[in-house]
Amino acid sequence: MINFLQNVIDALSLGSLYALVALGIGLLFGILRLVNFAHGDFITIGAYSLILPSTNVVATMVIGSWHWAVLIPVVCAIVVVVAMATDVFVFRPLRRSSAPTLMIASFAVSYMIQNGVLMMYGARPKAVNLWSALTTQVTIGGLREPVLQIVTIGTTIGLMLVMSLFLKHARWGVQMRAAAEDFLMAQYLGVRGNFVIGLAFAVSGILAAAVSLLFLAQTGALSNVMGVPLALFAFVAVVVGGMGSLPGAVVGGFLVGIVTTMLQAYLPPDLRVFRDAFTFTFVIVVLLVRPAGLIPSRSIAERV
Amino acid sequence: MTAMLALADVEVRYGRLVALRGLSLEVGQGEIVCLIGPNGAGKSTTMAAIAGGVARVAGSIRFEGTELPARKPERIARLGLSLVPEGRHVFGTLTVEENLRIGGYMRPNARESAAALERVAGYFPKLKERWRAPAGRLSGGEQQMLSIGRALMTNPRLVMVDEPSLGLAPLIVDTVYEILLELREREGLTLLINEQSSHRILRFADRIYVIRNGAIQLHGTADELRDGEAIKAAYFGFGASVAQAGAPSGAAA
Numbered sequence: 001m002i003n004f005l006q007n008v009i010d011a012l013s014l015g016s017l018y019a020l021v022a023l024g025i026g027l028l029f030g031i032l033r034l035v036n037f038a039h040g041d042f043i044t045i046g047a048y049s050l051i052l053p054s055t056n057v058v059a060t061m062v063i064g065s066w067h068w069a070v071l072i073p074v075v076c077a078i079v080v081v082v083a084m085a086t087d088v089f090v091f092r093p094l095r096r097s098s099a100p101t102l103m104i105a106s107f108a109v110s111y112m113i114q115n116g117v118l119m120m121y122g123a124r125p126k127a128v129n130l131w132s133a134l135t136t137q138v139t140i141g142g143l144r145e146p147v148l149q150i151v152t153i154g155t156t157i158g159l160m161l162v163m164s165l166f167l168k169h170a171r172w173g174v175q176m177r178a179a180a181e182d183f184l185m186a187q188y189l190g191v192r193g194n195f196v197i198g199l200a201f202a203v204s205g206i207l208a209a210a211v212s213l214l215f216l217a218q219t220g221a222l223s224n225v226m227g228v229p230l231a232l233f234a235f236v237a238v239v240v241g242g243m244g245s246l247p248g249a250v251v252g253g254f255l256v257g258i259v260t261t262m263l264q265a266y267l268p269p270d271l272r273v274f275r276d277a278f279t280f281t282f283v284i285v286v287l288l289v290r291p292a293g294l295i296p297s298r299s300i301a302e303r304v
Numbered sequence: 305m306t307a308m309l310a311l312a313d314v315e316v317r318y319g320r321l322v323a324l325r326g327l328s329l330e331v332g333q334g335e336i337v338c339l340i341g342p343n344g345a346g347k348s349t350t351m352a353a354i355a356g357g358v359a360r361v362a363g364s365i366r367f368e369g370t371e372l373p374a375r376k377p378e379r380i381a382r383l384g385l386s387l388v389p390e391g392r393h394v395f396g397t398l399t400v401e402e403n404l405r406i407g408g409y410m411r412p413n414a415r416e417s418a419a420a421l422e423r424v425a426g427y428f429p430k431l432k433e434r435w436r437a438p439a440g441r442l443s444g445g446e447q448q449m450l451s452i453g454r455a456l457m458t459n460p461r462l463v464m465v466d467e468p469s470l471g472l473a474p475l476i477v478d479t480v481y482e483i484l485l486e487l488r489e490r491e492g493l494t495l496l497i498n499e500q501s502s503h504r505i506l507r508f509a510d511r512i513y514v515i516r517n518g519a520i521q522l523h524g525t526a527d528e529l530r531d532g533e534a535i536k537a538a539y540f541g542f543g544a545s546v547a548q549a550g551a552p553s554g555a556a557a
Contacts (some may be wrong), residue, residue, distance in 0.1 A: 171409055175406065178395045178398060178402075178406045181397055182395060185393040186406065189386075189407045189458055191410075
């Protein structure tokens, strides 16, 4: 039982990360019809921004050694700047292009970031020790959990709350929702299209920065492709949840995280290597039953 | 009279398809002008071109003396020109109140926006009842009211309404037109309205343009066109009678 509960918390913690990544991807898809595969590389940038740019094998912490109250906003700011620059230099010139064009452009951005990191920081993965205090375990009624798991879940819930309050009540949030539903109509009503899109990139940058810190604190390893699997799983989560639906992205993220963790824990050892195959089989089954995802976006359904 | 809105030789293409071929029309301050024509004639494209929703290939569109930019819908909205599009296009997942607020965000301050919300709600008591309901759940008539109310929130001087009667019961259509007339009286609005059929239009439009094949075929005051024969001819393209009626401003086909 204790073992199972521990697995549940692990699952929720992994699910939180996927949910945060999926939210970042889902937000841009909702407004721009852009499937942003570079989102994972925003995460990579957030993680690398902590250390001194050099090809040395040993990572030298710069920002990473600052107090967390300074570190977090600075990393957020860096990722937000990168995300918004991506919009200005890549996606804004492609504003009237089709969704596949945008997606391919996001692959280009992704490769540019990966190889840029390669050039600046070298090809070897680097070990980084971020917030090691968080890996200490706390005991809650027989459960022994690293503090980090709880921080991850808490951060995710906090960010989702702030984001839903923002989307629900802030004037910019309402404009974002309107633009996500009918972009041209929002513009006809005076909503500044480029501003709203820039805002969406900024929010997705903040989400990516949060993931990069939580993920790095967990794994302790930097690599120029560290964000790719996160983005891939999160994309799957977005599809499972329902393209264009933010609650769907969150549910999908948690679901994929939970399924992956549980498979890892309960599959016979011989089959564990094929864990991801089982995860994706599950995804296929979900999509066969609900092709539009678990929580389909109303605005997209109406357009079809 | 200098026209409030003037289109001259406007041409719009979608790929190789020519949607507007040298269309010209004028709307004067305080007028109700109707653009009527069959499906696919270019009515909606005309409004989209004015509102900045499509790229303009050639020609000029001037509003209160300034040339409107193509493809800049949010800037055009700020000049006091608002579009109520065909099919309403309410934001279905947003509440009625949120839909209206969207239009008010570009007003200079929150207090003015709140006052506008109050005033607009006054015109549409039905909407007030559904204030917190998602707009997607409203009936077609209510959505049309919401779409008009939302346009009003942007503080426009000229409102373009694209096929307000589309898909609505005749009784509801009457209500919609009554409200449009009331808005002209009380808010001093100028109106440009698209319709497919002319009989209702003749009752309250000041002037009428008949559009077919992306160009104006006929135009005149509602009085001049009262008997409807000329309109019928222009609408369906019986060349002979077009010449007699009114003064066609576009090139006749």
